[in-house]
Amino acid sequence: MKGLFDDFLGAAQTSGCADLERCDALLHEAADQQRSMVRDLLGAGILDETVFLQALAERLGLPWIPDADVVATSHLQEEFPARFALQHHLLPHALADDELVLLTYDPLDFVAVQMLRASLPRRFRFAMSTRRAILTALRTTYGIGAETFEALIAGRDGAEALSDHGEEINVLDEEDSEASVMKFVNQILREAIRERATDIHIEPLGSDLRIRYRVDGVLLETPVPAKIKLLQASVISRVKIMANLDIAERRVPQDGRINLELAGQAIDVRVATIPSVNGESVSLRLLGQELFTFERLGLDGESEKKLRALLAMPNGIVLVTGPTGCGKSTSLYTFLSSLNTKERRIITIEEPVEHRLDGVIQIAVKPEINLTFANALRSVLRGDPNVVMVGEMRDFETAEIAIRAALTGHLVFSTLHTNDAVGGISRLLDMGIEPFLVGSAVRAFLAQRLVRRLCPVCRVPASLEPAYLAQIGFPDAGDAVIFKPGGCEACRQTGYQGRMAIFEIVLVTPRMQELVHRRSSPAVLRALAMEEGMTPLRQHGWSKVLAGLTSIEEVLRVTVADVDVQDE
Numbered sequence: 001m002k003g004l005f006d007d008f009l010g011a012a013q014t015s016g017c018a019d020l021e022r023c024d025a026l027l028h029e030a031a032d033q034q035r036s037m038v039r040d041l042l043g044a045g046i047l048d049e050t051v052f053l054q055a056l057a058e059r060l061g062l063p064w065i066p067d068a069d070v071v072a073t074s075h076l077q078e079e080f081p082a083r084f085a086l087q088h089h090l091l092p093h094a095l096a097d098d099e100l101v102l103l104t105y106d107p108l109d110f111v112a113v114q115m116l117r118a119s120l121p122r123r124f125r126f127a128m129s130t131r132r133a134i135l136t137a138l139r140t141t142y143g144i145g146a147e148t149f150e151a152l153i154a155g156r157d158g159a160e161a162l163s164d165h166g167e168e169i170n171v172l173d174e175e176d177s178e179a180s181v182m183k184f185v186n187q188i189l190r191e192a193i194r195e196r197a198t199d200i201h202i203e204p205l206g207s208d209l210r211i212r213y214r215v216d217g218v219l220l221e222t223p224v225p226a227k228i229k230l231l232q233a234s235v236i237s238r239v240k241i242m243a244n245l246d247i248a249e250r251r252v253p254q255d256g257r258i259n260l261e262l263a264g265q266a267i268d269v270r271v272a273t274i275p276s277v278n279g280e281s282v283s284l285r286l287l288g289q290e291l292f293t294f295e296r297l298g299l300d301g302e303s304e305k306k307l308r309a310l311l312a313m314p315n316g317i318v319l320v321t322g323p324t325g326c327g328k329s330t331s332l333y334t335f336l337s338s339l340n341t342k343e344r345r346i347i348t349i350e351e352p353v354e355h356r357l358d359g360v361i362q363i364a365v366k367p368e369i370n371l372t373f374a375n376a377l378r379s380v381l382r383g384d385p386n387v388v389m390v391g392e393m394r395d396f397e398t399a400e401i402a403i404r405a406a407l408t409g410h411l412v413f414s415t416l417h418t419n420d421a422v423g424g425i426s427r428l429l430d431m432g433i434e435p436f437l438v439g440s441a442v443r444a445f446l447a448q449r450l451v452r453r454l455c456p457v458c459r460v461p462a463s464l465e466p467a468y469l470a471q472i473g474f475p476d477a478g479d480a481v482i483f484k485p486g487g488c489e490a491c492r493q494t495g496y497q498g499r500m501a502i503f504e505i506v507l508v509t510p511r512m513q514e515l516v517h518r519r520s521s522p523a524v525l526r527a528l529a530m531e532e533g534m535t536p537l538r539q540h541g542w543s544k545v546l547a548g549l550t551s552i553e554e555v556l557r558v559t560v561a562d563v564d565v566q567d568e
Contacts (some may be wrong), residue, residue: 008023008027008037008041008056009023009024009027010055010059011052011053011055011056011059012041012047012052014051014052014055017046017047017052019046022044022046023041023046023047026040026041026044027040027041036106036108036109037108038053038056038105038106038107038108038109039106042105042131049130049131049132050067050130053105053128053129053130053131054128056128057107057127057128060107060128062107062126062127062128063127063128064127064128064129065093065103065127065128065129066129067129067130067132067133069129070091070093070103070129070130070133070134070136070137071137076092076093076094076095076100077092077141077142077226079092079095079100079122080092080100080102080120082142082146082225083151084112084115084116084119084120085138085141085142085146086138086142086146087112088104088106088109088111088112088115089104089105089106089131089134089135089138090102090103090104090112091103091104091134091137091138091141092141093127098122098123099122099123099124099125100120100122100123100124100125101124101125101126101127102116102124102125102126102127103126103127103128103129103134103137104126104127104128104129104134105128105129105130105131105134107126107128132489136489139223140223141223142223142225143222143223143224143225143226143228144187144188144191144211144222144223144224144225145183145184145187145188145191145225146225148180148183148184148187181231181234181235181237181238182238184231184235184238185235185238185239185242188200188202188211189260189262189269189284190262191213191222192213192284192286193262193267193286193288195213195215195220195492196215196216196498197213197214197215197286198214198215198217198285198286199213199214199283199284199285199286200212200213200214200283200284200286201213201214201219201281201282201283201284202235202236202239202281202282202283202284203281204232204236204276204278204279204280204281205278206278207229208228208229209224209228209229209231209232209235210224211224215492215494216452216453216494216496216497216498216499217325217450217452217499218452218494220492220494232279233279236273236279236280236282239258239271239282239284240254240256240271240273240282242258242271243256243257243258243269243271244256244257245271245273250275250279250280251275252275253272253273253274253275254271254272254273255270255271255272255273256270256271257269257270257271258271258284265288266288267286267287267288268286268287268288268354269284269285269286269287270284270285270287270352271283271284272285287354287355290330290333290355292330292333292334292336292337292355293334293337294307294334294338296330296334296500297330297331297334297500297501297503298500298501298502298544298549299501299503300535300540300543302533302535303503303505303535303540306444306505306507307335307446307505308338310443310444311335311338311339311411313411313443314409314411315406315407315408315409315410315411316406316411316412316441316442316443317402317403317406317412317413317414317441317442317443318335318411318412318413318442318443318444318446319393319413319414319415319416319424319442319444319445319446320332320413320414320415320416320446320447320448321415321416321417321418321420321421321423321424321427321445321446321447321448322415322417322418322419322447322448322449323417323419324417325450326448326449326450326501326558327448327449327450327499327501328415328448329354329355329391329415330501331446331448331501332389332413332415333354333355333357335413336348336357336360336387336389336413337357339387339411340357340358340359340360342359343386344386344387345361345383345384345385345386345387346359346360346361346385346386346387346388346389347360347361347362347363347380347383347385347387347388347389348360348361348362348363348388348389348390348391349363349365349373349376349377349380349388349389349390349391350362350363350364350365350389350391351364351365351373351391351392352364352365361383363376363380365391372398373390373391373392373393373394373395373398374395374397374398374401377390377398377401377402377405378401381401381405381408381410385410386410386411387410387411387412387413388402388405388410388411388412388413389412389413389414390402390412390413390414391414391415392414392415392416392417393414393415393416393428393431395431396431396432396433399428399431399433400433400437402414403433403437403438403441403442404441406441406442407437407440407441416428418447419447419560420447420504420526420537421445421446421447421504421505421506421529421534422445422506422522422525422526422529423447423522424442424445424447424506425438425442425445425506425516425522425525426522428442429516429519435516435517435518435519436517438508438516439508439512439513439514439516439517440513442508443507443508444505444506444507444508445505445506445508446503446504446505446506447503447504447505447506447537448501448502448503448504448537449501449502449537449541449558449559450499450500450501450502450558451499451500451501451502451541451544451550451554451555451557451558452494452496452497452498452499452550452551452554453496453497453498453499453500453549453550454483454484454485454495454496454497454548454549454550454551455485455486455488455490455491455494455495455496455497456497457486457488457490457491457497458485458486458487458488458490458491458495459483459484459485459486459495459548460483460484460485460486461481461482461483461484462482462483462484462551462552464482464552472552472556472561473538473542473561474542474545474552475539475542475546477546480546480548481548482545482546482552483548483551484551484552484553485551485553495551496554500544500549500550502537502540502541502544502555502558502559503535503537503540504534504535504536504537504540505534505535506525506529506534507529507532507534509532511528511532512525512528512529512532515528536559537558537559538555538559538560538561541554541555541558541559542555
């Protein structure tokens with residue numbers, strides 16, 4: 001054992017570890033408690049993983065495989081069961097001289113060696129690579145929940161997968177030692193939450209079952225076991241059971257909710273099923289407990305000053321505009337959170353209630369019992385509110401009641417589906433609202449989009465031609481460095497991690513009111529807004545690029561040039 005300790009400490013010293021005494025203590029503690037010495041050292045974060053493992057491989061006389069050569073080896077799946085691969089982090093890499101070459105970062109996992117010798121029909125030998133490369137390749141090769149899937153297909157649980165329809169507590173971090181469809185679905189949910197996904201889509205195809213996560217607004221396909229189509233009906237039925245939906249009804253869409261808990265965190269899941277020719281498609285929207293603060297919105301100083309002034313007003317309407325998925329609800333919840341004090345009575349009307357705010361009375365619209373936005377709003381106004389939030393202004397009736405509420409002393413927030421802030425004025429007029437009511441009741445229109453944040457770990461400087469920057473209207477960058485996405489394990493090779501909002505704010509000033517009363521065109525309204533200090537969406541996006549927070553491609557993806565808007 002002393003020689004083994006010397007190998008570890010020598011490799012740690014080679015990797016630049018400055019605290020060899022702590023390394024020695026960790027090694028002895030792991031040995032005494034029969035834990036993996038390699039995993040304990042890597043988990044401590046006190047040495048360079050690549051250099052340490054490469055030095056250890058050299059000392060142990062094992063071949064070293066660089067990260068770039070660690071690729072998914074799907075054709076070797078049959079040679080090596082998923083339960084071994086995923087439990088012990090062993091990746092089948094190649095067949096050489098009738099021996100199976102297994103990649104590992106922990107060649108001293110003696111339990112794994114004993115199990116392999118007892119059950120693997122082929123001879124094997126180890127080679128080493130980094131932990132991050134092996135785990136990434138394992139995920140790509142076997143797919144999510146592969147070990148559970150493998151046991152199900154083998155018949156350990158398939159017959160009983162859907163037999164228990166009793167009441168269940170959906171605690172995702174409660175590991176089940178037995179393979180089941182329940183465990184397989186829980187693994188899908190846990191993986192999505194770890195990946196920071198906002199949506200999960202389970203989509204039946206002709207000969208496959210595709211699972212995709214929406215991360216930072218972009219859909220990413222998730223590797224799944226090769227024969228997952230065999231469990232399509234069971235997986236979809238399990239999700240429907242969790243959402244209290246009718247598993248026998250497959251012909252019409254259904255909506256439901258699931259309450260989850262992961263590591264003590266409550267997560268609300270909205271479930272929607274859609275019948276298709278290949279079977280039911282299921283979409284899950286993950287809604288966690290979030291902090292709604294102005295810092296999260298990413299406003300610049302001038303924009304935040306304007307918004308705080310609007311929130312300080314005793315009455316009027318503030319409308320947030322933009323397409324589906326642009327963060328309108330997050331902005332509205334942020335406004336309500338900043339106003340949520342003991343002195344104010346706040347009531348919301350939503351479809352559905354996405355996040356629950358303590359101290360706020362929240363009403364869920366139910367059209368099936370005629371509890372519509374308009375009918376709920378009439379009742380709310382009799383309930384003595386100071387602040388009212390209407391999830392969306394969809395029709396003339398709702399908009400008219402909201403406007404009259406603002407004119408009678410209430411502060412009202414709502415949303416509209418328009419392309420820009422000025423478009424909100426045209427939308428209200430198209431609904432049939434009189435121009436004098438729009439000009440008198442509405443205080444501001446706030447348009448927004450979401451752009452992905454560059455991963456701070458792997459972003460790299462971009463080299464761009466001045467002619468291209470001039471063509472897209474990018475301002476003079478001076479000495480500022482423009483970054484572009486790279487790709488690393490921290491961001492799942494996308495180059496982005498998280499999202500932030502970009503805004504444009506149009507204040508309904510006396511001059512703007514006059515143009516609204518005259519039913520001026522959107523181009524004229526926008527020209528005045530620019531004259532009065534509005535920063536267009538794209539220009540606000542450029543400021544985020546100059547700050548190194550996002551990329552030019554992201555801003556171009558979600559915005560249009562200001563000249564194009566005016567020409568419309």
